[in-house]
Amino acid sequence: MKICKILASAFTAFSVSVVVPFTAIADVSGTLIIAENETPENLDPANATNSTVNQLLVGVYDALVQFKAGETSVSPQLATNWQVSENGLQYTFNLRNDVKFHDGSSLTAHDVVFTLNRLQAASAAVLNDMGPYKSAKAMGDYTVEMTLDAPFGPFISALSRIYIVSKQQVEPHMSDDNGRGWLALNAAASGPYKVSTYKPTEVVTLNASEDYWGGWDGDHVAEVVFRYISEPSTQLALLKSGEVHIAPDITVQDKLSLMQADGFRVDIGAAATPLYFQFNTSSDGLVGNSSFRKMLAQTFDRKLHLDYVLQGFGAMPDGPLPPDWMGHSVGTELPFNLAAAKELVDQNGWAGTTLKVRYLPAIEEEQAAVEQLQSNLSQIGIKLEAEGMTWPAQASTVQDLATTSDINMIYNFPSFPDPHAILNTSFNTKNTGFNGGYNWAQYSNSEVDVLLNEAASSADQNERAMLYAKAQKMIGADYPVITVSLPGSVVAMSDAVKGYTYSVAHHQTFNYMDIAVD
Helix, strand or coil, X not given: CEEEECCHHHHHHHHCCCCCCCCCCEEECCEEEEEECCCCCCCCHHHCCCHHHHHHHCCCCCCCEECCCCCCCCEECCEEEEEECCCCCEEEEEECCCCECCCCCECCHHHHHHHHHHHHHCCCHHHHHHCCEEEEEECCCCEEEEEECCCXXXXXXXXHHCCCCCHHHHHHHCHHHCCHHHHCCCCCCCCCEEEEEEECCCEEEEEECCCCXXXXXXXXXXXXXEEECCCHHXXXXXXXXXXXXXXXXXXXXXXXXHHCCCCEEEEECCCCCCEEEEECCCCCCHHHCHHHHXXXXXXXXXXXXXXXXXXXXXXXXXXXXXXXXCCCCCCCCCCCCHHHHHHHHHHHCCCCCXXXXXXXXXXXXXXXXXXXHHHHHHCCCCEEEEEECCHXXXXXXXXXXXXXXXXXXXXXXXXXXXXXXXXXXXXXXXXXXXXXXXXXCCCCCHHHHHHHHHXXXXXXXXXXXXXXXXXXHHHHHHCCEEEEEEXXXXXXXXXXXXXXXXXXXXCCCCCHHHCEEC
16 A cells, blocks of 8 residues: 555644633634525435535535635545555545544444445435445444545545534434435534524524534634525625625625625635536437537527626636636637527528526526527527526426426536536536436436546546546537536625635535634
8 A cells, every 4th residue: 555645734733632612712602694595405415516505514514534715635634644555446544533423422434434335325416526436344443445446536535525424323214215314304413513403495503513523723603594595685685784794696796886895895716617508418309409409509698698797707618617627628619609500590490499498596697697598599589488496496307307408507516626526527427417416418428428437547637638628529519518607706795704715625615614703
């Protein structure tokens, strides 16, 4: 075995067990109130790829490793260090021996193994990011060995969304649903905050754990409240009145206004979360025809969207990957050309066609994008019906051919900053909506799958970049999506909020465990 990655400074910090309760040296007080426009599906860590679930769980649960806010490489959390075999198939993790769950029981290797086995049995979407993961076994109380079917470069990064649950608490509730029903409403966690109120259509309240194993140092809030408010104007009014501290979903115009106002701050994060119109490539109708999708691919004006909807807060996409990411291939999607699209409509007799798009009306950007696409298509004889839904409702429709739509809007919030987290999630056959994933285009191309899998298993970054570039060109030739935008993370907040930092690995998630409120 060889030591593949040991972060020395983090190892030192995480190796010393000093639990600091709420004392004079640790000010844990006050309440942070966050507005959110979409309600969480549930509390189950199996759904941690869902941002509204992850934003609750990131400070309630712990993982073996974690991306600290503002960082693009992982740090140890429950693991102190790890070793990787020469063939890249075995990972051995050494765990902290001082971690306690909220019920006071010790976290051990057996909990880690139980967590992973449960996720496998439940076919959890969160495992999709772990590539060829095969199995885990405890090598004692504080050592875990994980085995892969093939080498997988981003494996350590993917573990940052695998939140460890208590075997002792969850096992009695496994039944036929692998504990999903119980964990949907209950937490079995070890993190710095506990869930105290869970009313998912109204409010979720978290409270700091006085007995948190990691201890408390510096300034933190004692309570975090998520209020579910779909209307941007209501979020703005509550922010201005001081009834909420963070309002991420107000309009871009209001964010621009707050930049000039006393008492507020607007944070701008990286543009690394593509928004797609995903076309149902499995459809028996016209959308299943690549020539028809080629027409659709030319009907959206990205520049207009960036300039007027996003007000320049973002990057101009020309394909599914952010342009500054490894492996980005230039120009793999067709540019806006409504005249060329109309020519295809006329040549093929497609005028009079009616399509349906589903989207989240609570998100201003999605609403605006749908309205532009409707207008453009109407000019060339295509009618686009728009159906606004909540996230849980839309996500349930894409799991079956009979219920999915011609077009679905969806953001890709990468779980870690690597091309795999975008391309594999959105375009690998195993991640179709029918399989419970976020490839809502139901796109399936065996050659693309091979390229994505080869890139993930390579340790050579130049080779990976080449394979990802090739995959993007093949994807582009099939026209499964329009990449609408690469919006920046623009979050408005009271200037009383101290310590907020954007995390590219946890987009639309707030590092509330690091925040204090004056």
